Amino acid sequence: MSTQNFIEIKSLYKVFGPKPKSLIPMIQAGKGKQELLEETGHTVGLNNINLDIKRGEIFVIMGLSGSGKSTLIRHFNRIIDPTEGQILVDGEDVLTLDENSLREFRRSKMSMVFQHFGLMPHHSVIDNVAFGLKIQGVAKNERLEKAKTWLADVGLEGYGNQYPSQLSGGQQQRVGLARALCTDAEILLMDEAFSALDPLIRSEMQDQLIELQEKLHKTIVFITHDLDEALRLGDRIAILKDGELVQVGEPKEILLQPANDYVEAFVRDVNRARALTVENVMKPPVNRITTSTIGEAIEQMKATSKEYGYVVSNEGFEGTVLQETLEKAVEGEDCCAEDPLTDALFETVAEISPESLLEEVIPETLDNERPLPVVDESGELKGVLSRSGLAKALGSSV
Amino acid sequence: MSWFTDFPELSRETLVSIRKSLDGAYRGFSREYGENIEAFFDPLLTFLVWFEKLLLATPWWLMIGVIALITHLAARSWRLTIGVIIALFLIGLFGMWEDTMSTLSIITVSTLLSIGIGIPIGILMARSDRTQSIVTPALDVMQTMPAFVYLIPVVMLLGIGKIPGLIAVIIYAIPPVIRLTNLGIRLVDREVLEAAVSYGVSPWQKLWHVQLPLAMPNIMAGINQTIMMALAMVVIASMIGVAGLGQPVLRSITNQYFALGLFNGLAIVVLAIIFDRVSQAYAKRSQAYLGGRE
């Protein structure tokens, strides 16, 4: 993933009302949305938004109803024109485009998925999927061919001749998704695309989006008011309140370091077990044992004042040992302090992966009184996860 | 203090002179431009006459066949088709075939013209609130002004005949198709429109691929009402020389021939029912996509 800024929004303001421009100074002077509405009858849609979205990431914008999410996303393809500010896409200033170039820009650069699907009720499913191409003037055979493959990709093979009203909500949104993908636009704008679906279908659609994204590497701007969804999909999350950006960050930053009370209230109810990974909450392994003999291992353990340790070698993590076991071994007949640590001395303790969701490791972690070693794919010891660490991460107060 | 008890109305002389000068101005206008305007409508008159002659010259059985075919193509219903055949046959049997054909011709032409003029106006209205705020009161006037009143200037300008009749019918019948085209376009789902825009439609593509098709149920309802109103206007239009079923109705009013009036009135009703059912069935069939699962 390149770190280049693909979409940049710079000091963007949007005011609804008869004289929007005249309100900018008042907003900048710090008057609130409510106040301005009462005094001037204007609604502040967006207030000084600055954003950078990187190529290939899923960027989630969230906020409560009326916070300006739809307004913001509609600025990306200029369905709404800003009152003030700049919008750069791939280095190009979208606001300078004339009517023709704007049309061209919408056709080639971005496609959009809508909350209530926005399908053409008078077109068959296949024609809906091919809509973008038809508008571009692509020949009928070619566009239907392409639409067919995308329809199959979203799992709706054979539904081409149905009308949208004959499909379920989930199926309709798949059509919406296929329509968006069919134009090969680099950027996908999704305005509460899954919000109208029931929970089961919704999580199916999320899976499908993640799966598609692994193949396609689009730049996705995804709007939701559901934090669970945001945490699940987002590489980064922006939180809007009353048209202002309150925090932008990776999911774990939002969860673990909420910028203010508003964000904290948001994250309070989230299912952390599903949102956080082991990596997010593990502690560094202090009591590592970096020797191969029993005697030295005991020495190292004593130095950490813990009666257990995690043995690591050049090859990575070897296993967990208990002081008690080692001491017993040394006291025994056929063994002495210079003997190497053998497999027989290691405890049989589960290792957990740093990428696992907390949810998946709850049973193992609770079963063990000692912290579990966190070992990555290459066998490296990355950290440890203790019962108390887990409990703290899952607790609602951070 | 006479205005306290009597309404302070303008004096008789003033009123007369106002009316006289208005009439005079209009007469002057019609003397000046009447011929040009008549010449402008000439091609239309030629077409109207030709079309009426065509309908009258076509053998009755062929005519019934053609109408039955159109009905069937539009509605795909045998019951309706057979009903239409029987109704037309009865009209002929009661000696009203020629008048019916005359009426059919003027209704067809005025409906086509109403659609051709009304839909573009409706589109313009939907595109701008200003246009809407200008056109709407005009439509209100057209619909509430007694038809006899606007017959007068039309007759003054163009005399008595088919064209003034046609114009009167259109003025009376065009408002529904304009209103419902405007309404239909304005009611198109906002998200669907946004979707179209986000995929980069041109204004023309938006109109043609999205707004008109989605407004079609309303537009069809407007066309249907327009046809009905045109039929209702037929009797009044016959006063200024439009041939057709209106003439005998008018005659039976002046001579108190109840049965004659009733028969011709029923023939108008039959035409109305045919137009109505056929256009409704067509509209329903072309919007099959709205059905499906509810």
Ligand SMILES: Nc1ncnc2c1ncn2[C@@H]1O[C@H](COP(=O)(O)OP(=O)(O)OP(=O)(O)O)[C@@H](O)[C@H]1O
């Ligand atoms: N066309 C408009 N005219 C006037 N005010 C508007 C308009 N569109 C949006 N607003 C106002 O801007 C604010 C943001 O609205 P927006 O639709 O962006 O919210 P949202 O975050 O998408 O909410 P939701 O979750 O309900 O979709 C609201 O206060 C709304 O009233």
Ligand SMILES: [Mg+2]
């Ligand atoms: Mg919204």
